Amino acid sequence: MKNYTSIKDISSLSDIIKEAILIKMNPFEYSELGKNKxxxxxxxxxxxxxxxxxxxxxxxxxxNVMILNIDKAWNLEFEDGAIMNMSTSEHxxxxxxxxxxxADIIAVRAFPSLVDKAKDELEIILNSFRSYATVPIINMxxxxxxxxxxxxxxxxxxxxxxxxxxxVVLSWAPHPKAxxxxxxxxxxxMIQQLGVNFEITHPEGYxxxxxxxxxxxxxxxxxxxxxxxxxxxxxxxxxYKDYGKVLIENPKWMMTxxxxxNAKFMHCLPVRRNVxxxxxxxxxxxSVVIEQANNRTFAAQVVLKRILENL
Amino acid sequence: MKNYTSIKDISSLSDIIKEAILIKMNPFEYSELGKNKxxxxxxxxxxxxxxxxxxxxxxxxxxNVMILNIDKAWNLEFEDGAIMNMSTSEHxxxxxxxxxxxADIIAVRAFPSLVDKAKDELEIILNSFRSYATVPIINMxxxxxxxxxxxxxxxxxxxxxxxxxxxVVLSWAPHPKAxxxxxxxxxxxMIQQLGVNFEITHPEGYxxxxxxxxxxxxxxxxxxxxxxxxxxxxxxxxxYKDYGKVLIENPKWMMTxxxxxNAKFMHCLPVRRNVxxxxxxxxxxxSVVIEQANNRTFAAQVVLKRILENL
Amino acid sequence: MKNYTSIKDISSLSDIIKEAILIKMNPFEYSELGKNKxxxxxxxxxxxxxxxxxxxxxxxxxxNVMILNIDKAWNLEFEDGAIMNMSTSEHxxxxxxxxxxxADIIAVRAFPSLVDKAKDELEIILNSFRSYATVPIINMxxxxxxxxxxxxxxxxxxxxxxxxxxxVVLSWAPHPKAxxxxxxxxxxxMIQQLGVNFEITHPEGYxxxxxxxxxxxxxxxxxxxxxxxxxxxxxxxxxYKDYGKVLIENPKWMMTxxxxxNAKFMHCLPVRRNVxxxxxxxxxxxSVVIEQANNRTFAAQVVLKRILENL
Numbered sequence: 001m002k003n004y005t006s007i008k009d010i011s012s013l014s015d016i017i018k019e020a021i022l023i024k025m026n027p028f029e030y031s032e033l034g035k036n037k038x039x040x041x042x043x044x045x046x047x048x049x050x051x052x053x054x055x056x057x058x059x060x061x062x063x064n065v066m067i068l069n070i071d072k073a074w075n076l077e078f079e080d081g082a083i084m085n086m087s088t089s090e091h092x093x094x095x096x097x098x099x100x101x102x103a104d105i106i107a108v109r110a111f112p113s114l115v116d117k118a119k120d121e122l123e124i125i126l127n128s129f130r131s132y133a134t135v136p137i138i139n140m141x142x143x144x145x146x147x148x149x150x151x152x153x154x155x156x157x158x159x160x161x162x163x164x165x166x167x168v169v170l171s172w173a174p175h176p177k178a179x180x181x182x183x184x185x186x187x188x189x190m191i192q193q194l195g196v197n198f199e200i201t202h203p204e205g206y207x208x209x210x211x212x213x214x215x216x217x218x219x220x221x222x223x224x225x226x227x228x229x230x231x232x233x234x235x236x237x238x239x240y241k242d243y244g245k246v247l248i249e250n251p252k253w254m255m256t257x258x259x260x261x262n263a264k265f266m267h268c269l270p271v272r273r274n275v276x277x278x279x280x281x282x283x284x285x286x287s288v289v290i291e292q293a294n295n296r297t298f299a300a301q302v303v304l305k306r307i308l309e310n311l
Numbered sequence: 312m313k314n315y316t317s318i319k320d321i322s323s324l325s326d327i328i329k330e331a332i333l334i335k336m337n338p339f340e341y342s343e344l345g346k347n348k349x350x351x352x353x354x355x356x357x358x359x360x361x362x363x364x365x366x367x368x369x370x371x372x373x374x375n376v377m378i379l380n381i382d383k384a385w386n387l388e389f390e391d392g393a394i395m396n397m398s399t400s401e402h403x404x405x406x407x408x409x410x411x412x413x414a415d416i417i418a419v420r421a422f423p424s425l426v427d428k429a430k431d432e433l434e435i436i437l438n439s440f441r442s443y444a445t446v447p448i449i450n451m452x453x454x455x456x457x458x459x460x461x462x463x464x465x466x467x468x469x470x471x472x473x474x475x476x477x478x479v480v481l482s483w484a485p486h487p488k489a490x491x492x493x494x495x496x497x498x499x500x501m502i503q504q505l506g507v508n509f510e511i512t513h514p515e516g517y518x519x520x521x522x523x524x525x526x527x528x529x530x531x532x533x534x535x536x537x538x539x540x541x542x543x544x545x546x547x548x549x550x551y552k553d554y555g556k557v558l559i560e561n562p563k564w565m566m567t568x569x570x571x572x573n574a575k576f577m578h579c580l581p582v583r584r585n586v587x588x589x590x591x592x593x594x595x596x597x598s599v600v601i602e603q604a605n606n607r608t609f610a611a612q613v614v615l616k617r618i619l620e621n622l
Numbered sequence: 623m624k625n626y627t628s629i630k631d632i633s634s635l636s637d638i639i640k641e642a643i644l645i646k647m648n649p650f651e652y653s654e655l656g657k658n659k660x661x662x663x664x665x666x667x668x669x670x671x672x673x674x675x676x677x678x679x680x681x682x683x684x685x686n687v688m689i690l691n692i693d694k695a696w697n698l699e700f701e702d703g704a705i706m707n708m709s710t711s712e713h714x715x716x717x718x719x720x721x722x723x724x725a726d727i728i729a730v731r732a733f734p735s736l737v738d739k740a741k742d743e744l745e746i747i748l749n750s751f752r753s754y755a756t757v758p759i760i761n762m763x764x765x766x767x768x769x770x771x772x773x774x775x776x777x778x779x780x781x782x783x784x785x786x787x788x789x790v791v792l793s794w795a796p797h798p799k800a801x802x803x804x805x806x807x808x809x810x811x812m813i814q815q816l817g818v819n820f821e822i823t824h825p826e827g828y829x830x831x832x833x834x835x836x837x838x839x840x841x842x843x844x845x846x847x848x849x850x851x852x853x854x855x856x857x858x859x860x861x862y863k864d865y866g867k868v869l870i871e872n873p874k875w876m877m878t879x880x881x882x883x884n885a886k887f888m889h890c891l892p893v894r895r896n897v898x899x900x901x902x903x904x905x906x907x908x909s910v911v912i913e914q915a916n917n918r919t920f921a922a923q924v925v926l927k928r929i930l931e932n933l
Binding site for chain 3: 338339342357359360362363364366367370371487580581582583584585586590593594600601604605607608
């Protein structure tokens with residue numbers, strides 16, 4: 001693996017899931033692989049799970065980790081040919097090349113504006129690092145993708161699948177704030193390769209990018225979609241068409257024990273209790289959110305391992 | 312040791328002091344004990360000594376350390392059954408369980424409001440981590456206790472004691488800001504077990520929680536209290552009765568060389584010079600504040616060692 | 623080496639350059655030297671290159687690294703005898719001695735005010751750490767000096783020198799903000815020892831501290847100065863005479879491909895493109911700014927190595 005900026009960087013999803021599960025069984029087996037190798041983690045946005053799990057994964061492999069929070073003190077310029085006489089003090093061309101001098105792998109988190117769709121979809125920060133860095137890049141959640149989360153989710157579904165063909169439903173949930181599409185996008189892209197029976201349910205107007213959902217079944221009737229589901233992945237996102245807008249906050253879309261049936265409940269976290277999902281679900285045995293969070297370590301670790309092996 | 316959230320988690324104070332002093336003599340003896348173990352340090356408030364000494368202690372034991380400053384970007388919900396449609400974005404139930412996936416031990420710092428006594432005494436943050444985390448918890452200073460400081464103080468007194476029965480005085484000092492009771496509380500709880508001659512002196516109205524001081528002698532006459540003292544621990548705290556209020560700033564309570572006599576001067580630091588204590592004391596051989604700070608490392612290390620041995 | 627706060631702490635520049643280049647060829651050769659040793663890095667100002675390169679250098683030597691950003695929460699008092707009843711909460715006397723308990727080496731970054739020349743030149747923060755810390759101090763850029771940058775620059779010039787006597791020019795550049803003199807000062811002090819043909823060019827009024835430039839040739843005619851240069855170090859600084867002021871922003875002082883001739887282009891970064899230097903220079907083979915940034919690691923590493931050997 002050269003970079004991991006999208007689910008599409010995985011050549012075989014089933015192979016990488018198997019390898020991640022092996023790593024989980026013996027997380028310190030490759031603790032010499034990362035010796036004298038450095039992961040630099042760059043956060044343009046704050047992080048809990050991604051930060052801790054990725055740092056832990058790197059250390060499990062024996063890597064050194066250096067973390068930099070990119071705050072207002074460090075305004076990067078991304079435009080080619082810019083005359084930098086305003087607020088930006090360093091061009092990404094220098095920044096990416098310089099950080100590459102200190103890193104064997106660079107991991108980047110950079111959220112979307114949710115204001116300018118075209119600009120967000122250009123993934124300027126992530127792609128600029130891919131263009132100008134001279135070392136591999138890992139996406140720790142960008143404007144449109146969160147492939148480390150999706151890989152952890154794939155592991156979790158694989159580990160917990162009891163029958164051959166699973167029914168997996170991605171169910172939109174209400175949320176008071178406008179949230180990105182990254183988690184939903186990568187989940188959809190991942191699940192399309194997993195060979196399951198997959199359906200998305202959300203209110204009209206919340207259609208995800210059709211270039212990502214492609215011919216995935218979309219059902220505006222949540223109850224019908226959830227019928228006989230084995231895994232229900234609940235997630236809010238803001239409107240894609242009416243970009244970044246919160247169109248409705250209808251509490252009837254909240255996930256409940258009654259709606260869930262016998263399915264496993266999945267969520268990437270953080271989750272707002274009794275808004276996105278009721279307590280009864282999260283506090284039940286059907287919730288696998290903590291296991292998803294645990295798998296974040298091993299998803300990051302298999303990605304780092306493959307990149308290290310390819311250095 | 313399962314957790315270290317209070318001095319009361321120590322089964323034998325004299326035993327742990329002896330062990331801490333042995334560790335100080337040979338700090339890298341157990342550098343394999345923490346191999347492949349991770350300490351996650353969570354700071355809801357800023358920290359200098361506690362942060363550096365605890366991180367150093369963990370690394371002396373061979374542990375990995377991951378540090379997270381909890382800022383406004385990450386508003387935790389602590390109330391059971393809350394409908395999280397306002398500012399809180401993650402419930403402590405998930406947060407504690409998730410961080411437990413990445414940590415073998417979690418250390419938490421969370422100061423009091425000094426506004427709502429009842430709420431502060433519930434120690435909501437610390438106790439929520441104890442309730443929901445699935446790994447041991449260390450208190451790096453909570454609303455009402457600072458047991459790592461008190462253990463370092465106990466070491467310092469033990470190391471410097473020349474006669475069998477020491478007279479130790481806790482002497483209140485003026486300070487322009489309202490400060491917590493945590494250091495004083497844990498010092499009192501610790502000293503009650505140390506078998507010394509102990510007295511507290513402060514102006515009327517500054518009585519600490521009587522459930523903590525119990526039958527400890529309280530003397531409103533500082534001069535009388537300090538007579539023949541071997542160790543004088545100076546510390547400001549705000550009023551407990553008139554909760555969180557600065558009742559007086561009377562400079563006559565400042566510690567001076569004249570008042571100190573031949574006693575050793577102790578303070579947890581940071582200390583405001585010439586407000587809490589005059590320069591002549593801090594710059595004299597009688598001050599042991601730097602040794603106290605040094606012992607913070609070994610207090611943390613003995614606690615981590617005992618918890619690691621119990622994992 | 624006892625401390626590294628100035629270029630003058632180097633006994634032989636040519637020897638340390640040779641050693642740094644050897645380290646660069648085999649950066650992990652001394653990975654046992656720093657075992658169980660701790661570098662504490664203190665940032666009063668933000669940092670990208672210095673932070674990552676110094677942390678990496680320390681880890682290449684097997685050291686532990688602990689990083690503390692000194693923000694508003696931690697107001698240090700530097701004045702002797704101060705009555706600390708205002709905003710400062712800890713005196714440097716305690717802070718430096720305390721941090722020395724947790725560190726084998728302390729590295730400090732503290733920028734100038736650019737308002738009060740006399741105060742800036744006292745280097746209060748750096749010198750207070752030198753006075754009160756009980757372990758060696760490394761300067762990660764102070765009010766008036768940036769010796770780690772200058773050492774990396776010396777390495778870069780040595781590595782790329784093709785003839786015996788090089789002509790090196792330090793060329794002032796325009797910049798919208800008032801910048802410190804530290805980089806220029808240390809570059810001048812270093813280059814005076816390097817045995818090259820050296821000249822400084824800048825507009826009138828931008829003379830650096832004459833106690834630093836001494837008898838170095840100063841040329842107000844940029845074109846004449848650049849003639850036949852082998853290395854051109856471009857850097858903005860604010861006025862020294864009219865302290866901290868931006869006197870002119872004349873774009874004709876910007877470095878261009880045409881002016882540069884066949885010389886190598888050097889800059890400490892971050893650099894404002896098309897203000898300090900045009901794209902055509904930075905994007906050409908003549909620019910060695912990335913190599914300078916790379917050498918920051920080995921400059922820091924040779925300094926840490928020498929201090930560790932002297933502990």
